[in-house]
Amino acid sequence: MILQPEEAKVSVYDRGFLYGDSVFETIRTYAGEPFALDEHLARLERSAGRVAIPLPLPRADFALEIRRAIRAARNPESYVRAMITRGSGPMGLDTGLAEKALRVVLVEPLQALPATMYRDGVAVTTFKTRRAADEVAQGAKVSNYLTSMMALKEARAAGAHEALILDGSGDVLEGTTSNVFALTQGVLVTPPEEAGILVGITRAHVLEVAGELGIPVRVERLPLETLRSATEVFITSTLREIVPVVRVDGQEIGARVPGRTTRAIHAAFRQKVGLGAEPLPWEKAGD
Ligand SMILES: Cc1ncc(COP(=O)(O)O)c(C=O)c1O
Numbered sequence: 001m002i003l004q005p006e007e008a009k010v011s012v013y014d015r016g017f018l019y020g021d022s023v024f025e026t027i028r029t030y031a032g033e034p035f036a037l038d039e040h041l042a043r044l045e046r047s048a049g050r051v052a053i054p055l056p057l058p059r060a061d062f063a064l065e066i067r068r069a070i071r072a073a074r075n076p077e078s079y080v081r082a083m084i085t086r087g088s089g090p091m092g093l094d095t096g097l098a099e100k101a102l103r104v105v106l107v108e109p110l111q112a113l114p115a116t117m118y119r120d121g122v123a124v125t126t127f128k129t130r131r132a133a134d135e136v137a138q139g140a141k142v143s144n145y146l147t148s149m150m151a152l153k154e155a156r157a158a159g160a161h162e163a164l165i166l167d168g169s170g171d172v173l174e175g176t177t178s179n180v181f182a183l184t185q186g187v188l189v190t191p192p193e194e195a196g197i198l199v200g201i202t203r204a205h206v207l208e209v210a211g212e213l214g215i216p217v218r219v220e221r222l223p224l225e226t227l228r229s230a231t232e233v234f235i236t237s238t239l240r241e242i243v244p245v246v247r248v249d250g251q252e253i254g255a256r257v258p259g260r261t262t263r264a265i266h267a268a269f270r271q272k273v274g275l276g277a278e279p280l281p282w283e284k285a286g287d
Contacts, residue, residue: 016086021051023048027082029075029078034067037063048101054101072107076110080107082105120258124160124175177237179199182222182230188210205272213264232259232262233253242266
């Protein structure tokens with residue numbers, strides 16, 4: 001059933017609402033086609049599996065529904081949030097109280113990010129937590145983002161674009177809604193899944209692109225000191241692609257401007273998503 005957003009309703013007994021008992025994916029289109037849809041749905045299924053939410057329909061059927069929703073929205077490019085909640089039922093933590101899992105696909109016009117973010121790079125802050133995520137749901141994209149929201153609130157108050165989450169030992173894990181990479185002594189480093197990150201789809205594509213460009217890559221723990229002394233730092237996410245980071249907690253990184261390796265990886269990524277003939281995000285006028 002496709003509805004206008006103001007017509008769509010979810011029960012107040014929905015467990016996503018009551019307990020954050022839901023998983024989701026953020027997807028975007030390029031030329032109207034959802035990018036890496038299979039990878040997103042594989043991750044959604046994995047997330048749902050980690051918290052024992054049974055998928056209410058086969059993955060391929062959900063893909064068809066998502067494509068249909070995108071077509072119906074008729075946006076030039078779309079941002080898609082695909083959600084699965086455990087469903088609704090009497091209150092209580094017992095998962096058996098839920099009826100059938102509920103799926104919701106939100107489609108909105110994709111908003112372009114300011115060109116300045118790509119041209120000049122962004123500032124980030126750091127936010128220390130004892131543990132990155134709820135251990136049970138580690139690696140799953142569950143809907144409770146409260147730690148991330150508090151971290152981002154602090155970042156925004158400091159005039160920064162993103163907050164990087166640190167674990168108990170002070171190692172950098174990821175951004176609130178992004179993964180992080182640092183170029184250190186010519187090697188591109190990004191934290192591993194075991195550190196407690198969400199394994200980003202963009203991260204996977206960036207790792208692939210870096211390999212193709214012959215950039216040495218290491219997936220390993222990233223101490224804050226390594227990040228601070230890196231020559232280049234960038235974050236990755238579906239909606240932002242690759243954003244250069246030029247300041248961490250007020251301290252400048254490398255040459256204080258987006259680096260050559262970051263640019264090369266982003267240009268190669270744009271080729272990969274079919275935008276090779278378009279101006280690069282930092283070449284666009286405005287903002
Ligand atoms: C915690 C977290 N890490 C990383 C990412 C980046 O993942 P992707 O590249 O799949 O968008 C996200 C995306 O929202 C996220 O929420």
